[in-house]
Amino acid sequence: MKRPQTVRSRGQRAGLDLDQIVETAQSFEVEDLTMQSLAKAMQVDRKALNYYVKDREALLTILAHKAFADEFSPDAIRAAEDWRDASRIYASSFVERALSLGKLSEHLWFGEPLTTWSLEANESLFARFFEAGFTDEAATRLVTMLSTLCLGHARDVIQATGSMEKPRPKALRAALERLNPEKFANLLRILDHGYDTYGDEQIDFSIDVFLVGAEAVLKRDLRR
Template identity: 35%
Template sequence: MSDAAPSTRRGRGTRAGLDTEAIVAAARGLDPDELTMQEVATALGVDRKALNHHVTDRESLLELLAIDAVRARFDAVDLDLGESWQDACRAYAENMWHSLVDTGQWLAYFRFTSPSDLALAGPAEVIAERMLAAGLDRVTVSRAMHLLVTICRGFAQDAVIGAREGGHPQIEALRATFAAERQGYPALRDLVDARVDDNGAAQFAFDLDAFIAAIERLAP
């Protein structure tokens, strides 16, 4: 008879004492580029298949971790949505932009899945209600909110890449191209030279103003 000590690895499924929060907590400090389901299972001391009762695959786990990172930043701010849909859009967009930037390496895996997953859903509901109350139709409100999120995410991605590469990726590429070309495109050269690098803050404010002005024109 063997005298070997019994394994401390727990079983599968709910009997392993797992839930989604425990899995996210175990994976939170790991490198997303090297993260595997097995690595998380090992950290938890469970069979890898036990994770599948709560998280279907690695991609789903990465999305949960990205949402967790955004929620941590978004929840930390006492968001003042003002009185109008314009106020709400500005506050929501500013906080979303900074929240996405703060996720850093997790940003690439952030997805909008369901309201139950996102701290962002509450303020978004306020924006939707106010836009509808202002007379905008449902399709316009849906498209407007999609555009607002797209603006925020795009700026966050540029900020994360810029921090890694030492400047706005597109602007720096244009500068290098024009420097190599040496001739032609005088208008574009002037525009690039006139641009002030402020980590995108001025451009973000400009885009947000343009967004609100455009939606205001669509209101009855």
């Protein structure tokens, strides 16, 4: 009597797994990576890749999260003096890792199950907030705020890299040149100051403001 054959998917028949796909995809420049070029490099049918990866956008998201998490160590966050120090370390590491992604940072999002690749650093930061007395709701909102702040800054810096004039001042200057300057005295004055909102001073200022706000939230919750 013959044994019934096990039905396998295209991806399983091809002997693929997600780690193999990611490893091969990492050898490509972002602009050269397509599902077809990846399939050719792996010597499989393009449809075989779809068992694990829906399309190019999903693949780039996987690569971004993997590259981001590989060196986002939780150790320094765990060893931090307190939640404030832990927040600064988290933010510094976050920005550094996001900047290292270059163009791939455009595909770094935090609404996907794939964030399991970077959970340890987040777990460590949540632990420091919990130890300090923050409620779970406050900690959730604060970590979300800090992550969003850091990712936005990193993308700003990447976008401005190599530009003679930074994107925001350039766009504002172009807009004001077409309008009545008397109506926008404050914007013109700010523009003339030429403050650098893409450097370390900007992210340091943002984290300082974040910590002041977080401190106020903690005091409010502890009084309840």
